[in-house]
Amino acid sequence: MCILCSSGYAGVSAVHIFPDKPGPNDTITLIYYANTGNQALAHYQSDIFIHTGLITSTSSSATSWKHIIGEWGTSDQKVKMNRISEDTFMIRIHPRSFYSVQSDEDIVKIACVFRNTDGSIVGKDEKNQDFFIDYPSEELIDNDKQSSMNLLYDTLPFPIQYQNFEGYFQDSNGIVVHLTKGKISIQRLHNKALRVSFSEQPHPPLHNPFGIKPIPSSIQFISIDFGDFMEFRSFDNEIICKVDKNPVRLSFIHNKQLLLREFNGLFEHHQNKAVSFELSPDESIFGGGSRALPLDKRGYSFPLYNTAVYGYANGAEQLNATIPLFISNQNYGLYLDTYAAGRADIGFKNKSTMKFTIESGSLSYIVFWGDSFADIVSSFTDLSGHQPLPPIWSLGFIQSKYGYKNQNEAIDIVKKFKKAKIPLDALVLDLYWFGKKEFMGNLDWDNEQWPNPKEMIASFDSLGVKTILITEPYFITSSSQYSYASDHDYFAKNEFNQPYIISDFWAGPASLLDIFNNDAKKWMSSFYKKQLSLNVGGWWSDLGEPENHPKDMIHTLGKAREVHNLYSMFWSEMLWDVYKEYAPKTRLFNLCRAGYTGMQRYSTFPSSGDIQRSNEGLQAQIPIMLTMGLNGVGYMHSDLGGFTGGPQNDDLYIRWLQFGAFCPIMRAHGEGVPSEPVNYPDSVLSIIREYIKLRTRFLPYNYTLAWENSQKGFPLARPIFWNDIAYSNYTEIQDEYLWGNNILIAPILEAGKRKRNVILPHGNWFDYWSNTKITGNSSLDVLAPISALPIFIKAGTILPLTKELENTQQYKADTFYVLYYRDTTVKENTFDLFTDNGKDPMSMKDSAYRLIEFKAIESNIHKETQFSIQYKQGKGFTGEPSKRSFHLNFINVEHAPISVKANNISMKLAKDEGSFLKSKVPIAWYTTTKNNNKVGELHIRYSMNGEKAPILSIVHSK
Secondary structure (H helix, E strand, O other): OOEEOOOOOOOOOOEEEEOOOOOOOOOEEEEEEOOOOOOOOOOOOOOOEEEEEEEEOOOOOOOOOEEEEOOOOOOOHHHEOEEEEOOEEEEEEOHHHHOOOOOOOOEEEEEEEEEOOOOOOEEOOOOOOOEEEEOHHHOOOOHHHHHHHHOOOOOOOOOOOOOOEEEEEEOOOEEEEEEOOOEEEEEEEEOOEEEEEEEOOOOOOOOOOOOOOOOOOOOOEEEEEOOOEEEEEEOOOOEEEEEEOOOOEEEEEEOOEEEEEEEEEEEEEOOEEEEEEEOOOOOOEEEOOOOOOOOEOOOEEEEEOOOOOOOEOOOOOOOOEEOOEEEEOOOEEEEEOOOOOEEEEEOOOOOOEEEEEEOOOOOEEEEEEOOOHHHHHHHHHHHHOOOOOOOHHHHOEEEOOOOOOOHHHHHHHHHHHHHOOOOOOEEEEOHHHHOOHHHOOOOOOOOOOOOOHHHHHHHHHHOOOEEEEEEOOEEEOOOOOHHHHHHOOOEOEOOOOOEOOEOOOOOOOEEEEOOOOHHHHHHHHHHHHHHHOOOOOEEEEOOOOOOOOOOOOEOOOOEHHHHHHHHHHHHHHHHHHHHHHHOOOOOOOEEEOOEEOOHHHHOEOOEOOOEEOOHHHHHOHHHHHHHHHHOOOOOOEOOEOOOEOOOOOHHHHHHHHHHHOOOOOEEEOOOOOOOOHHHOOHHHHHHHHHHHHHHHHOHHHHHHHHHHHHHHOOOOEEOOOOOOOOOHHHOOOOOOEEEOOOEEEOOOOOOOOOEEEEEEOOOEEEEOOOOOEEEOOEEEEEEOOOOOOOEEEEOOOEEEEOOOOOOHHHOOOOEEEEEEEOOOOOOEEEEEEEEOOOOOOOOOOOOOOEEEEEEEEEEOOOOEEEEEEEEEEOOOOOOOOOOEEEEEEEEEEOOOOOEEEEOOEEOOEEOOHHHHHHOOOOEEEEEOOOOOOOOEEEEEEEEEOOOEOOOEEEEOOO
């Protein structure tokens, strides 16, 4: 007899255990069939090792490994599998002793993957997920432990008690409705948002102060009682909150259209709270933070609890950042104003209902309304905070790996980039900068391996390469700072008020910094201050979920599960405060892995976690990036190339880096195989080089997207239905996206593919590579050889680029190559380009910037195009060029123009490209040779010496 392994996503007969019902102290035999599952190790002739751990009753989630056994990438004899036949392997273990399980822990599942010696080949299930094997002797776990671990809220934990209306009163903030038991408050938070709170207590609950910061509303409301119901409505009737009385139910109506209606409303019973709403038949719901699920979450149920999932791919329902904002294609946003552990059911159990349940704290919800996704995201970020402008270097190429082990290795990789002529803007140093994982908590350089970090960092700075250091909140008990921190009560505590020691932490027994303790934060801040004196460029805040967070751990602010989702947020705020105090003239770059609502206001640049190196891992990234963007976090990105779990795959690496060129952050990272393009064959390197160079050419456009994000909250990457909320037929598309408003990116996500289908939204579009014009609201097959990433530009777009750069340090905003995708059906087109010195955190406040307006006007009557460039906002900045040069390319010009004038002065028309490039400005040149359809291009070179450039007039025909 055997027991079938139960993977997280699909059962596969790759792993069996014997006996099928082991007793608590039995020894078991675990059998692995390498020719099943993903078959990565099928017919493998050398040694195979198991990498394994447990899911126990103390695990923070159903995929959170504990008691991990095996040293990855080594010939660890303790976990070597015994070969029975060519593809069958076994190992015998006594689980409780093998994994060092505590007496008060129950084993729920055995977690495992299988690998070759160096870890470059990994055996997983048929979905490329970790194996999770049910351990049947532990079935009788008490309900509290089971629900605590898995966050199971499939049914409400208490009976629904319907409430009736008892009266109300209105004040300047809103109204309070008295119920049979308790009260509901409806509060104005913003011109486009109302908050609803329920409490059975005499006094209203304290609102969550961490995610949302209310701002005054200028909208006036009036209350009207209609007998069976009452309404709280704005004077202009734009928004109405209707309160049905018996039983009490709330509905929200925007411009006479029903937005949202409660199903069972808000409830509470002891610590448990819940709220539910109706879903309309055609409704799609987006949001909920980072998780490897489809963009539309309708039909899914998932925990609201930050969790690190090692080697995840498509289907991972629980990842590192929980943001409980849910946006509907019915023109509303719904935000759960809580940081507690909980669960969201978006039409999973009942397709016509969405339900949210939390296990502690107060529960309120906020309703946002608007006419577009942009309206709702903008209102949400008005309350949750806007991302500050990034340091401009962060929009270049960043190289990372696990990890550079010494100073010579770091210097060598920078030299390789320079020799290969690949732009490089930052190098990330993983944990080896402080020695090895057992030194986690030393918070200083290992001077044996890094003898002169100050000199190294200065040398990198001179090349325009910033140095980014990893830090973690865990302190190994043997680390140099542990005793001091323990003596001063800087660690989270156990029930006996002693530092909580996590015995199964992967780097060794460790304690977790109590980030909610102000003294602990101040102490931790001093270490950042010290490294800032060396001119460290940025930080990688890793493991901040927190990755290992036992539920019985106690913090200053509350128990572990009560404050878990806030941990990384408080850490980010601490680092933000460090910069305000010690580096006020420097923009913060915080590469974090976890977060919560409002994380963006502390200048965070989150990664999507330890992604599996596979096409399934790559495919998960677009929905994650777009979802986080809709949730107010504009810089979600992935470990380009994939972090772990697969062999070197040149095709996958190329496709992932191509995609990365149009992600908010372009950062390669991984372990086990090369993560740097300079360590790949020339056939790969030559392709990657061109896309990193393309990234630098797009810097003016990308930096403007960053400015727009800082002002309006709009993400850099947007779903293709962003510009039209009514296009519900686009909501299922999650393998392409908009980069800004008018550029469509369609990455190749499937192995070996050399073409793909692309959906183009309404309007006309141009193929970026060929300038071929294509009618939108259409589907087309596009060829995509290994060197090509499909890119499309919407007709009418003005796209500012710059020249090729060695890295962003060379960008002076003095020379622009401007592409204008002309379409006479689009009469007026504008683009506002933002530029400043790229590093001053006060540039917006001090008006030390320029907003440069590009405008094109098409006149069919006069067969003429007018094009203008002028300063629109800002007073300029130190180092700003006194003169700016422009090379304009008007695409889709049918024939040579009759005349080209600048301020009504005729411009010379060059005969060929050579004379055009050599001639004095202003100069024009017309060509038809570049485009496959022979549609012409008009090139113009001219300059701008003052507030505005000469107005161009191009007459196309009489």
